[in-house]
Amino acid sequence: MIRLEHAKKTYSDFQLDCSMEIREGQITALIGANGAGKSTTFKLILGLIRPESGEVAVFGHPVSELTIEERQQIGVVLSDAGFSEYLTIKDLLPILEALYPVFDKERFCNYCERFSLPMDKKIREFSTGMKAKLKVLTAICNRDARLLILDEPTAGLDVMVREEILDLLREFMIPGDRSILISSHISSDLEGLCDDIYLIDHGQIHFHEQTDVLLEQYGILKVTPEQYETLDKEWILKEKEESYGYACLTNQKQYYMENWPQIAVENGSVDQVLMIMAGGR
Numbered sequence: 652m653i654r655l656e657h658a659k660k661t662y663s664d665f666q667l668d669c670s671m672e673i674r675e676g677q678i679t680a681l682i683g684a685n686g687a688g689k690s691t692t693f694k695l696i697l698g699l700i701r702p703e704s705g706e707v708a709v710f711g712h713p714v715s716e717l718t719i720e721e722r723q724q725i726g727v728v729l730s731d732a733g734f735s736e737y738l739t740i741k742d743l744l745p746i747l748e749a750l751y752p753v754f755d756k757e758r759f760c761n762y763c764e765r766f767s768l769p770m771d772k773k774i775r776e777f778s779t780g781m782k783a784k785l786k787v788l789t790a791i792c793n794r795d796a797r798l799l800i801l802d803e804p805t806a807g808l809d810v811m812v813r814e815e816i817l818d819l820l821r822e823f824m825i826p827g828d829r830s831i832l833i834s835s836h837i838s839s840d841l842e843g844l845c846d847d848i849y850l851i852d853h854g855q856i857h858f859h860e861q862t863d864v865l866l867e868q869y870g871i872l873k874v875t876p877e878q879y880e881t882l883d884k885e886w887i888l889k890e891k892e893e894s895y896g897y898a899c900l901t902n903q904k905q906y907y908m909e910n911w912p913q914i915a916v917e918n919g920s921v922d923q924v925l926m927i928m929a930g931g932r
């Protein structure tokens with residue numbers, strides 16, 4: 652659905668060089684710290700900025716060549732965009748219908764009711780969670796949408812609202828031929844949602860793995876300096892010095908559990924794995 656091949660963009664003190672692929676039927680996460688380059692990547696994919704070199708393809712061809720019909724198949728939530736705060740949802744409805752011929756008003760109104768979004772209240776009086784829900788609902792109520800591009804849709808939300816939004820996204824995926832690209836700086840947010848995870852750091856993709864592979868095969872070996880000396884390093888991807896010795900990230904935890912049964916092996920949560928990938932040597 653989306654392919655970036657060394658897509659480059661330079662700002663005065665920042666350079667992005669991003670390669671990634673978002674496949675049909677999958678939810679792909681782009682995880683990175685503040686300023687890592689997530690929004691810049693999303694803007695390249697949406698054609699809001701142009702790459703200096705490299706390729707950005709959506710639905711199989713360059714972003715600049717997308718037809719209006721293809722653009723209408725993309726639902727978008729951008730972290731720095733929202734609705735006029737002076738409008739109510741009722742005011743917004745005719746605008747959304749005029750802007751998007753494929754806007755599903757009935758579904759949108761049903762969702763507003765289900766998610767307790769009042770029709771007559773000004774958006775500036777909405778809580779952060781209500782505004783976030785409104786943005787996601789607008790993106791998924793595009794009748795033709797088969798690709799959602801969501802930049803930090805859950806930022807600043809409490810657990811309940813976050814889960815409600817993630818449930819909405821799971822429902823969106825039911826037809827099977829749809830895809831979502833979603834970013835967050837909280838990786839645990841996306842662990843139960845995504846099929847594929849990319850980690851971006853200082854404008855570069857540092858790590859890419861299928862979530863189930865990551866959860867099944869990755870682990871953190873917690874070893875003393877003595878144990879470290881005897882360890883086969885072949886399957887150690889990164890290591891980090893700790894007070895007790897070393898935390899070693901492996902993608903073959905079973906091998907170490909069988910051959911070094913005395914070593915403590917922690918299952919890799921996405922957060923832990925990514926922290927070592929970003930900070931280890």
Ligand SMILES: Nc1ncnc2c1ncn2[C@@H]1O[C@H](COP(=O)(O)OP(=O)(O)OP(=O)(O)O)[C@@H](O)[C@H]1O
Nearest residue numbers: 662663665683684685686687688689690691692836
């Ligand atoms: N229009 C711009 N002009 C100059 N620098 C920019 C511009 N847009 C982004 N940057 C810089 O590019 C870098 C990456 O920013 P970006 O917004 O892509 O990060 P991000 O991962 O989305 O961060 P956050 O999680 O804080 O939203 C930052 O250093 C930012 O200052």
